[in-house]
Amino acid sequence: MNAMKQEAPERQEIEELLPWHAAGTLSRRDAQRVEEALARDPELARRYALVREEFGETIHLNETLGAPSPRALEKLFAKIDTEPARRPATSFNLGGRITEFFASLSPRTLAWSASAAVFAILLQAGLLANIVLKETKTAGYETASAPTTDPDVGAFALIRFAPQASSDDITKFLEANKLSIAAGPMAGGLYKVRVAGTGIPKGELARIVKKLQEDKVVGFIATTE
């Protein structure tokens, strides 16, 4: 507790909010307070840089944890199949009626309906991704000597945009840094962005990524194959 009490109360209060500011989960009012404090207090800004490091590495660590095997889903549906029939809901509100409707479907029927819904979502995502890729294609960095349409050619980074970044901010950021989206969104809201149209040395890529990390639009960024 001593470490906290030694600081001025206002700085201490703002400092406690820094992790949520980095994650973009503060209210607009609190985010504004933090931004103002960061602008006038260099020591607080230095500590915020530490928070952003922790934020990035926590995401990195969690993203390396993998995912459960398909066996978990099979096990789940096997368990649901053995569940007794759901009782009809007595609620008359809309949420209750929706719940009642889904509860009345057998797990298998629901699974098929869900598959159709997933297909529709994927189709929609595909169309949106197509639009995004078309829009960013001209903005992407291409060397005159080696233009490429091959999705695997070039130097890439994995990026997650800061939650508070608007689409306008992101577009400007991509244009200013001559980046193009090669894939995504993936799990965890990550995008694969092409940093250069041809392969560049790892050290050079790391330097570019480090520079990009300083932009407020970037929540997390790391080099990738």
Place this chain on the structure above:
Amino acid sequence: MQVLYARHHVRVYRFVLRLVRNEATAEDLISEVFLDIWRQAGKFEGRSAAATWMLSIARFKALSALRRRPEEELDDETVEQIEDHADDPETALEKKDKGSALRQCLTKLSADHREIIDLVYYHEKSVEEVAEIVGIPEATVKTRMFYARKKLSELLKEQGIDRGWP
């Protein structure tokens, strides 16, 4: 249910895995967590986000599983289990850099500290949502996060990386 599962299972699995530190246990718990979600769907009143509600259920299941496991087993499952995931050849080369040291220290935090850091940074939960998931007052959420970060800095210092804070 399949859509819900497809959308949330990876994050819920990672949350549980960071708590129980055992892939097989985490995978078993995932089907239990989603079965409870299926059973309790009618009780979900939408007062919080669905992801917050799911993480609360996952946390309860993970802690129950930990209570069932003997202490010796807990001791045996060392932090290396999770560190191994990051030990691919590329990461091994970077072993000495600051980011890698930070990740290593993140795995060495206590369960309470790991949990709050993951909820805030990876699961992007607000102060109010963390309070709801963990079942502690909002003021305690902020204090616990502060001490988790402080502990992280101390662990880094032990590895020779002084961040100049706290």
